[in-house]
Amino acid sequence: MDGALVRRVVPEVISVLVRRGAGFASAEDAVQDALVEAWRVWDHDSAPGDPKAWLVTVAWRKYLDAVRSEVARTRREEAVHAAPEPGPVSGVDDTLWLYFLCAHPSLTPASAVALTLRAVGGLSTRQIAAAYLVPEATMAQRISRAKHAVAAAELGEPGDVATVLRVLYLIFNEGYSGDVDLAAEAIRLTRQLAAGVDHPEVAGLLALMLLHHARRPARIDADGELVSLADQDRGAWDTELIAEGVRILQAALARDRLGEFQAQAAIAALHADAPSTEETDWAQIVEWYDELLALTPNPVAALNRAVALGHADGPRAGLAALAALDPELPRYDAAAAHLHERHGNRSEAARLYARAADKAGSVAERRNLTRQAARLNAERHAEA
Structure with missing residues (x-):
């Protein structure tokens, strides 16, 4: 079969x-x-x-x-x-209806993700459990509860486009685990959605996924270590995916109905277009972060804007913008370390990289931040 x-x-x-x-x-x-x-x-x-x-x-x-x-x-x-x-009825219409049903407002994000992968993606419970690193019995219960919640809900009130897109983006951000490539699966499902829904934000999400996914071959080195954007081999990026993502984004932006996924995709496109970190159009990236923050006051976007401002107007400006944000934000210390390093304060940068490593959400990220701290400490000792 x-x-x-x-x-x-x-x-x-x-x-x-x-x-x-x-x-x-x-x-x-x-x-x-x-x-x-x-x-x-x-x-x-x-x-x-x-x-x-x-x-x-x-x-x-x-x-x-x-x-x-x-x-x-x-x-x-x-x-x-x-x-x-x-x-x-057309197969496309039926599948689209199922997308919205799986994103029903009565479901939690985790349940909506699991149900979408099961019903729309066609993945087995074992595959979904392995991808999310939970026992199969736990995932089976999650999916069962989601199905019963949908069955008991008013089917006349399915999730809207924004909810469906958030579910798909949650799937994409899980990346790869076990025998299921969730990033590729999310792209497949978003392509399917884009084929049946004429909405600029659907196109914006697809463009964002493609532009991020294009950098995937360079994110991990031969030793399995995480590689930061500045250190990635840009020659390893998938230029065909980048070109497709930019083409989809341009068509969406031309409709003049800007949404948060289009703004994020525009930022990703500027990174993808730059030959190096130094040659990136940081001023335009800051402008796109301003557009994004006008659409949704996301503190993580504000954090990323501070880093971009540190490249566009200098690290002192970036640190000033960072000082206005909550220091408990995820990756705040890593952003501060980066800006302090650019400002020449390697001692403080090393301290902040080490503190960021203690708070890292993954082993790969922790090891990368630890290496950054060790590198700066080694440079300081070599000059002493």
């Missing part, structure tokens, strides 16, 4: 069953039963000409069989058979 085909049509099949009246959890169970049947009877020579129609037929039959086995068989069968079956 073609795994890529299955992952593409399964969300559409689930959507058809839910539209016909099946509960979300029941629909997903019925589709999984249909897939088991498909694995048993399909092969390369005898797969049906319309796999989606075949799965809809079998899954609906499995669902009706399950309904008939319930204690309240008569009442539920009457409700099911009384519901009119919809006419043909």
